[in-house]
Every structure is written in structure tokens, then in C-alpha cells.
Amino acid sequence: MPQKDDQLTKVACGISKATASKRAAAVLLLEADVILHADWVAGLATNHAAPDSVLRRVFTLDPRSEAWSLLGRRELSPSAARAAVAHPDPEVRSILVGNSRLPTEAYGALAEDADPAVRRRMLRIAEACGVELPKEVVVRLATSPYGGLRSIAAELVGLPERNLLLLAGDRDPRVRAAAINTRTWHRLPPAVRAAAEADPDARVREAFERVARPLMPLPTTVNAFLAEAEEDRRLAAALASPVDADLAAFLATHEDPSLRERAARNPHTPTPLALRLATDPDPHVRLAVSTRADLTEEQRVAIDYTAPQERYSFPAWVEEHFDDPDALREIAGSRHVMLRRGVTRAPELPADVVERLAIDEDYYVRAMLCENDHAPHELLVEMLAGSERWVLLTSRRNFARPGLARFADNPNHRLRYAAMRDPHAEPELVERLSHDPNDMVRHHAASHPLLPLPRLVELLGMTEQGVARTAARNHALPHDLMHQLLDIAGVER
Known part of the structure; x- marks a missing residue:
């Protein structure tokens, strides 16, 4: 492998007699080599054995450096996380928002960050991904004088029952609509659900429909199946609904092979009817029949099926x-x-x-x-x-x-x-x-x-x-050598 011999000067550090292990250490002093130094820093940033003192030095780097993007993905100790979220540059704090391994307290600090852009990004991610914020932070958001923050709080994990009920009856219809969601539905009393269904504001009624509609029983008859407006619910009914005899026959003889396949998989489809599909012209339908739980081993092997060439497919x-x-x-x-x-x-x-x-x-x-x-x-x-x-x-x-x-x-x-x-x-x-x-x-x-x-x-x-980057990730790298690499790379103490 090529080495930059013309830029390298090996400096023997000898044996460190001050350490208990008396390990040998050697340090490479290099002339300015931006790429190599960047590799060291990036490697140390993802070295899980790096102490907080090393990580805090990495935190002083330009937030546009690769090391910071890596720190946005790696697990940080509580003290390192505190140092990171306290970084003076809001761009750095914004990068940390996307780190899925931060302690809850760090997320709380970012949710109340001094920079509005950091706050908004943290709250959007907490809402969309179910990130848990400290309870006291969620309560402060739920009692904010700003309707926008209260509506976000209504969709956060960890919202106390008392605050949820208050938001479900909030004066702002945006907040009431936000309080009707899949995370809160099971926690809302029947009277609150009924009030949402009859709410004078269309946004609240639409929120009710979005949550309540998928929870309604699936069609079990031909008439109900044909009257169902949502394609996803029709497909779900064909696959798993306790269909009656007429609907089962309707699906099993339908011209759409995807409906016949679902009928073949549906455990409520009578076995004799399902077996009629064992010779269906569509191979997916035949495979679906062959994997039914109610078939005997002889019935299965008699079907001309083709197993998919993929890893996770199974009944x-x-x-x-x-x-x-x-x-x-x-x-x-x-x-x-x-x-x-x-x-x-x-x-x-x-x-x-x-x-x-x-x-x-x-x-x-x-x-x-x-x-x-x-x-x-x-x-x-x-x-x-x-x-x-x-x-x-x-x-x-x-x-x-x-x-x-x-x-x-x-x-x-x-x-x-x-x-x-x-x-x-x-x-x-x-x-x-x-x-x-x-x-x-x-x-x-x-x-x-x-x-x-x-x-x-x-x-x-x-x-x-x-x-060099991979070597800098080595857990056996002595801590003093980590610091010396950062010294050589020009990273501040």
C-alpha cells in the first residue's frame, strides 16, 4: 500500500512508563495533509471507545465537516450529548436533531432550543417518529399560549391524560383536530369522540373520519363490499374479513386475480371453495391456496405452485x-x-x-x-x-x-x-x-x-x-494517542 513517505516523519514516543500497562506508543507526525487529518477526525468521531474529552474536541470543528454528520448518527454518552446540544452553532444542534440515539434529556433541550429552526425540526421529528421528549417539556408545549405549539403537543408521545382532554376541547379547532389521532384515539372517552364527530369545524370532523373510519368493521357481504368506497378496505376485507358465503364466492370467481388471491388466503373462505382455485390460471392464486392452514399435506403437494425466490415470504x-x-x-x-x-x-x-x-x-x-x-x-x-x-x-x-x-x-x-x-x-x-x-x-x-x-x-x-479512518475507529487506540492525532490535525484542545 502506498504511503506518503516524503511527508511522514516517524517520531518514537518510546514506552510510556507512567501508564499501568506500560504500553508502547508511537505517533506519526505529518505535514499538512487535509484528507488524512479528516480521516482521523471522522474515525474518532465514530470510535465508540473515544472518551468524552475526545468527542468534545471534535465538537469544536466546522459543522459542515464530515465528522459532524457522523456524530449526528452515533450513540453519545450523556455528558457528550449535553456538550453537543449546548454547542453555540445552531447548525450543529440541528444536525443532532436527526440522531436517533440521543438521551431523552437531549431531545428535550433541542425541543426548547433558542433557535426557532432547531425547535421546529426537533418537534417535527418527535411528532412524526414518536420520539419521546421529557414529560415536563411536553406539558409546557401543551399549555403554550400559541395554538401551533399546542397542536404539536397533542400528537407527541408522553402527553398526560389531563392535558390530552384539555387539548381535545381546546378553543382552537387546529388543536382539537390534532388531538384526534391514532396515538390518542384509545385514550379519548366516548363523549369526546362523539363531540369530535359532530364538531362545527370541518377540520375536526375530518380528523375524526381519518381515525375512526379504518377502525370500523370491514365488509362481510357483497352489498357492503360493493358499497365500500376505500380500495384499501376492500382489499383488507377480501384478505381477512369474516366473509359470508356469497361474498366468498363473489371474490373467488372475480375477474381480478388479486381478489381471487386474497380470497384464497382468507381463512374464512370455505375450504371446498378455496380448493376450486387450486387450478387457477394465475400462479399467485395457486400458491395462496397451497399455503392455507386448513389443507392436508396431500392437498398441498397436489397443487402446481411456484415458491417465490425471496427470503421473507411465508404464510x-x-x-x-x-x-x-x-x-x-x-x-x-x-x-x-x-x-x-x-x-x-x-x-x-x-x-x-x-x-x-x-x-x-x-x-x-x-x-x-x-x-x-x-x-x-x-x-x-x-x-x-x-x-x-x-x-x-x-x-x-x-x-x-x-x-x-x-x-x-x-x-x-x-x-x-x-x-x-x-x-x-x-x-x-x-x-x-x-x-x-x-x-x-x-x-x-x-x-x-x-x-x-x-x-x-x-x-x-x-x-x-x-x-486511516478505519484505524482511527479501533477501540484499542490509546486515548492519549487519540488526542495527539487531533493535535496534529489542528483540532483545538
């Missing part, structure tokens, strides 16, 4: 048996591949079911099992070698096992990557793989806590493809 009724080990065994033994795929999603699987699914002939059964923490180590390694989502497999509970180090020289770079997940891996192995020709292997080694410090320091001086 919804299988989930109803997730807490029944005997039912899981029976379904896992089905000749219908969609049922076997569904079993893999159960949070608790008997050992014999895991063993059976791990050798299933269907690729997606094995792949879906690998997304379950019960997946056996051998299957995870097998699937990792050729999976497009291979990195995710390395985080499964059963993946890291002694013996993975044997793949350190494997031609498959995914397996070389896995070698560093061996809990008995030696620093020498990690150091060797830090020279690997594959980018992902090399980067993983650069961030590995077992990487020897001299090699880690060497990688901090690499300018190729962000290796």
Missing part, C-alpha cells in the same frame, strides 16, 4: 404456532417449502428442528435460518462463503467459535474475514491480515482491537481507501 398463520414445539416440528417436516421457511422465523426452536432445517434442500430455508440466533455455527460458516449479506452472519450468536482462525489463508476473502472472529485469534494473525489484498479484510483488521499498536500506528499514516 402468516405459521406464526400462530411459534410457541408450540410440537406444531413447529410438524410444520418443519412439511413438503411445502413456504411452511418450512416460516418455521425459521420462530424465536425459539427445538434443537431437532434446527438440525432438520440446517440441511434443508431449499436455499432460502437455510438462509432464513441463518437470520435466527439458533442457526448452528457450521451452517453460518457454509452460508457466509457465498452469501451476499455475509457480513451480517458474523454477528450471529453462534458464529464466533474457536477454529475460525484456520481460514486465515483461505482463497475466499469472506472466510479470511471470518478468521478474525475466532475468540482465540492471535495478534500475529490480525497483523498479517492487515496486509490482505481484499479491502474489507484489510479494513476489518485495521479496526480489530488485537492489531499490534505499531501496525495500527502505521495504518494511521496510510492514505489508501480510508484505511
Whole structure:
């Protein structure tokens, strides 16, 4: 890998005798190299082992720098979050609004920020995403003299019952309309709902319709189905409504294949009627019939169905048996591949079911099992070698096992990557793989806590493809060296 040897001066810092571990440290002093310095800062910004003192220094940077955009996404300690939301630049505070990992108190500070733009952005996100603000902040908003703030408070998580009832009867129709929403509907007394339905303001009545309409019973008869104005409710009725015999027959013979498919999936459609669809010209309809819960194994396999080539598709009724080990065994033994795929999603699987699914002939059964923490180590390694989502497999509970180090020289770079997940891996192995020709292997080694410090320091001086940034994310990077990197990069103390 190329190094900027003409701009590098290695300065030996020797062995720090003041530290308990007496670790060796080395620091690279570089001439002005904006790109490399930016990589250090960005790496430190996302280094979860970086102390608050390092993060506070990063907070002094230009809010348009990449480090700040990264800090807008990473988890911050309570003290670092307090320092961040107190930053004097409103642009910085606005970036933090989008961080989904801030403590509740930090969100509260941003919701009452001195800058109106920051406040508005925080409140919009809290309203849309259900972000929890401190109760006292929500109450202050709900009792604000400004109708706009009261209407926002009506849709926030954590609004006390007393304040909700006051807002539902607020003098401002915008506030009354905001108080009628999916989060508050179940908390509103019948008298308040009835008042909203008859409210003199159209906005409140429309809010009532938006919430109440989807909660009304779905059509169960042909006349009610034809009279239903909303397409989504008609489709939902065809799929799950307790349809009567006439509506079931109407849907099962409809010219629209999407309605026939839903009729085939609807558990209220009589079995004999559903079986008539087993020879439907549409393959989606035939597949829907074949996965019904009320069919025998012989009836299923007699249907000419085609299983979709995707990971998550499986019959919804299988989930109803997730807490029944005997039912899981029976379904896992089905000749219908969609049922076997569904079993893999159960949070608790008997050992014999895991063993059976791990050798299933269907690729997606094995792949879906690998997304379950019960997946056996051998299957995870097998699937990792050729999976497009291979990195995710390395985080499964059963993946890291002694013996993975044997793949350190494997031609498959995914397996070389896995070698560093061996809990008995030696620093020498990690150091060797830090020279690997594959980018992902090399980067993983650069961030590995077992990487020897001299090699880690060497990688901090690499300018190729962000290796220095990855090295700066290494949790084993000594804190004093983190500060020295920021010193060299010109970041204020």
C-alpha cells in the first residue's frame, strides 16, 4: 500500500512508563495533509471507545465537516450529548436533531432550543417518529399560549391524560383536530369522540373520519363490499374479513386475480371453495391456496405452485404456532417449502428442528435460518462463503467459535474475514491480515482491537481507501494517542 513517505516523519514516543500497562506508543507526525487529518477526525468521531474529552474536541470543528454528520448518527454518552446540544452553532444542534440515539434529556433541550429552526425540526421529528421528549417539556408545549405549539403537543408521545382532554376541547379547532389521532384515539372517552364527530369545524370532523373510519368493521357481504368506497378496505376485507358465503364466492370467481388471491388466503373462505382455485390460471392464486392452514399435506403437494425466490415470504398463520414445539416440528417436516421457511422465523426452536432445517434442500430455508440466533455455527460458516449479506452472519450468536482462525489463508476473502472472529485469534494473525489484498479484510483488521499498536500506528499514516479512518475507529487506540492525532490535525484542545 502506498504511503506518503516524503511527508511522514516517524517520531518514537518510546514506552510510556507512567501508564499501568506500560504500553508502547508511537505517533506519526505529518505535514499538512487535509484528507488524512479528516480521516482521523471522522474515525474518532465514530470510535465508540473515544472518551468524552475526545468527542468534545471534535465538537469544536466546522459543522459542515464530515465528522459532524457522523456524530449526528452515533450513540453519545450523556455528558457528550449535553456538550453537543449546548454547542453555540445552531447548525450543529440541528444536525443532532436527526440522531436517533440521543438521551431523552437531549431531545428535550433541542425541543426548547433558542433557535426557532432547531425547535421546529426537533418537534417535527418527535411528532412524526414518536420520539419521546421529557414529560415536563411536553406539558409546557401543551399549555403554550400559541395554538401551533399546542397542536404539536397533542400528537407527541408522553402527553398526560389531563392535558390530552384539555387539548381535545381546546378553543382552537387546529388543536382539537390534532388531538384526534391514532396515538390518542384509545385514550379519548366516548363523549369526546362523539363531540369530535359532530364538531362545527370541518377540520375536526375530518380528523375524526381519518381515525375512526379504518377502525370500523370491514365488509362481510357483497352489498357492503360493493358499497365500500376505500380500495384499501376492500382489499383488507377480501384478505381477512369474516366473509359470508356469497361474498366468498363473489371474490373467488372475480375477474381480478388479486381478489381471487386474497380470497384464497382468507381463512374464512370455505375450504371446498378455496380448493376450486387450486387450478387457477394465475400462479399467485395457486400458491395462496397451497399455503392455507386448513389443507392436508396431500392437498398441498397436489397443487402446481411456484415458491417465490425471496427470503421473507411465508404464510402468516405459521406464526400462530411459534410457541408450540410440537406444531413447529410438524410444520418443519412439511413438503411445502413456504411452511418450512416460516418455521425459521420462530424465536425459539427445538434443537431437532434446527438440525432438520440446517440441511434443508431449499436455499432460502437455510438462509432464513441463518437470520435466527439458533442457526448452528457450521451452517453460518457454509452460508457466509457465498452469501451476499455475509457480513451480517458474523454477528450471529453462534458464529464466533474457536477454529475460525484456520481460514486465515483461505482463497475466499469472506472466510479470511471470518478468521478474525475466532475468540482465540492471535495478534500475529490480525497483523498479517492487515496486509490482505481484499479491502474489507484489510479494513476489518485495521479496526480489530488485537492489531499490534505499531501496525495500527502505521495504518494511521496510510492514505489508501480510508484505511486511516478505519484505524482511527479501533477501540484499542490509546486515548492519549487519540488526542495527539487531533493535535496534529489542528483540532483545538
